[in-house]
Amino acid sequence: MSTASVANHDAAHDHGDHEHHDNFVTKYIFSQDHKMIAKQYLVTGMFWALLGGFLSVLFRLQLGFPEMDMSFLRPLLGGWIDETGHLDPTFYLALVTMHGTIMVFFVLTAGLSGTFSNFLIPLQIGARDMASGFMNMLSYWLFFLSGVIMFISLFLKTGPASGGWVVYPPLSALEQAIPGSGLGMTLWLVAMTLFIASSLMGGINYITTVINLRTKGMSFSKLPLTIWAFFLTAVIGLLSFPVLFAAALLLVFDRSFGTSFYLSDIYIGGEALPNTGGSPVLYQHLFWFLGHPEVYIVLLPALGITSEVIATNSRKPIFGYKAMIISLLGITVLSFVVWAHHMFVSGMNPFLGSIFMFLTLIIAVPSAVKVFNYLTTLWRGNLIFTPAMLFSIGLVSFFISGGLTGIFLGSSAIDIQLHDTYFVVAHFHLVMGSASFFGMIAGVYHWFPKMFGRMMDAKLGYIHFWITFVGVYMVFFPMHYIGIAGFPRRYYSWTNFEFANMYTDLNMFVSVAAIVTFAAQFIFLFNFFYSMYKGRKATLNPWQSNTLEWTTPLHPGHGNWPGEIPSVYRWPYDYSKPGAEEDFIPQTVPLSATPESNLPHEQELVKVELEIMKEEEEVLVSNEAKH
């Protein structure tokens, strides 16, 4: 076994030596290096985040200042601003739809998983690259193509898809119902199909790599929690995205080929359509079979990143490593059996509602365990507030706030009133949107030195964090009140209803907070691009972390380690171990080298370890002799 793995490493090593043959195109564009692909994902994700954020500013202007003259936006939006200077109500729906689609799929799925799974999996498990570099490259370029198509759809005369990010038929199936359901929706479906293909290719690669390419000694019980999170995320994606594909495919058939999967008994535009026997609720079941796991697809990587960042900067092992893994596994499994809690009042059988309420509230248990474990990790730590650490603490706060409101929504009786109100908007923007976004930002601050060999400016990071953290709460916390009062989602204006015709001031406040928060992201952008070229040179292990990626050179080439891939001897969380001189012991340090700090059961492992090392050395020597 050990012979085979060493031989493998050797072959890969040779490959690593040939990297200087890269030209510009193979290095920066059609790169098969996981690190470059990760950066491509990151920059593309940042572009989409800016665009998605900008769209939200547009509709927040409408909601906060309904009387405002928006003529100044005409150069950008053209006919979508009417003669009186107001936003077109149809385009308002297009804005919320595209904001949702872009943020959920392009930013928090591709931008987060795509970046950090690609970047960290090989580096943290000790692999030369992904299992299939080519497929990895293909995955990015399909995502890119998908983005191009989605981007084009923004400029159509009839507007992009406008049926909400969930694109429920019949609204999304019938052009007569809303203009965005014409070509805009077609492009949405094409883009999503490519996106699904892209994330499947990515996911297969992540899973294969984690299972097959771990370095010597890197057992599953020694994997950093980041890798566990990315691995399970990929598993969820692999099992749920195909269902979205099926849902989309049936929708395509209904739209273009006259089938009736989702359509029945429809009279629209002065005519009765021939479709009978379909069910719009079927689409909802299929959609949410992806839609709910999708929440965890965006959240788990963020939780993984946070576990790593909090442990490192608390100078403490993550509390309950095994419990954290079990929670992740629990969330993974349960995420597949809670989807219909989005449909309590969709008209489905109320008995199903009872079942899904029960299952939904179970998933709160592993989530609670994670929170308690984070808190205990902070307890009696020695906390260093790097920007990444601040964003991780922010994430935990959002995870608590948004997670707790999930308990209301998961209870079907309470959900009757809250469903599709701003309470839901507040809930998922905190627990899924902001939490995952903070995880992503924390990841960028933390691994920037590994990505670019330079440091981001910490002070700018602090300013960025505090404005964003306070800003996010100022945007989403007031929405709870608005939601309890019953304000429905996706409303262009509330002035038609007396029960909702209050809180103009609160909506104005939310809008201002949203604009400030959005503007603060430019601090980050500046910091990111400036530091990329002018930042201080990073040291090899700037955060004094234990994981493998910090054993690579400052600018790792294709192949990551110039020589042998280091072997792993311990778990990644040996921080502040009693007896040890430093407050961290990297995974590559053998137990036999640290007799002063070994725990009793580790001391017993030393003998086994020494035997393996001896054996390995013999293999190496014999390999040398062959050459």
Added chain:
Amino acid sequence: MYGFLIGVGVLLIFSIIWMVYRIQTLVSVVKGSDKKVASGSNKVNAILFIVFLVGTGILMFWYSIKEFHNYQLPIASEHGVVTDRLFWVTMAITGVVFLITHVLLFIFPYKYQYSEKRKASFYPDNNKLEVIWTIVPGIVLAGLVISGWMAWSDITAPAPENAHVVEIMGYQFAWEVRYPGKDNVLGDYDYRLITATNSHGIDFTDKNAIDDFPSPVVVIPKGEPVLFKIRARDVLHSVFAPHMRLKMDAVPGMPTRFWFVPTKTTAEMREETGNPEFQYEIACTEICGRGHFSMKKIIEVVEPEAYQKWYAEQKSFIQMNPSLAAGLPSDTKEVAEIQLSEK
């Protein structure tokens, strides 16, 4: 000119920010604080967490109390009392958890901020703790599930026999209402029968449909069960009556229902809210197109006697538009004619 000035101003602000940024970078290099594990900012950040905790905590309590009457809509249905009680019980439980976890989350950073003299304590696990905080939330959630489930099964149970039936049909972008008339049975409908004069697609060959009547507002009696039969004509809609704590999607091709008992008449509610113009409203909560935000219908809750009186006075579809009866088979037509002669 104005735009130019703004441009210059923005440029100026950016260059000042830039200068400040450069200067602080250089100063930190000179001071050597960039080489330290934790600079002076560590303390500032730790303090800011406490400031944030106290500041937002005060803001939250102040606003929640001050605005309570505003965001807590008065309840006007029997099951609404139950769901609201569940809501506030859940709020109390989650509120406690929210406060405790956040106090810890923001106090720990202050208390355990970095010090060179200290070493973090190596505390990798504690099975007892883990078990406790798995089981305790489990039990609490089980309690919430059971109480929620009991409420849910009561609310979604079949409507009582004597419930007053009202059909609500959503379309882009309004609601239409149909009452079953004297026989208390709604007539059949078929979406293919929809015309300009028969917007519900009522099948008048069904005798039960002859006495069905429309209404511009939803009138319902106080204290008696009411069953909303809900359907949609084109895309998904959702009937949402916030004061009734009622919500149910309207699905084309799949009729849905929701029954409830209103507890306060419109007049009583006007008194309670002190708003002489108060009206119960129905809104749409499922995105349905351009006019999604404008699908309003008024509910008028009246005393049962007033309801009976109103009900008897209404004119059926056929009485309002006798041409609907044209071309009906003879036996149905007879019923229709009898009804027409009754007016």
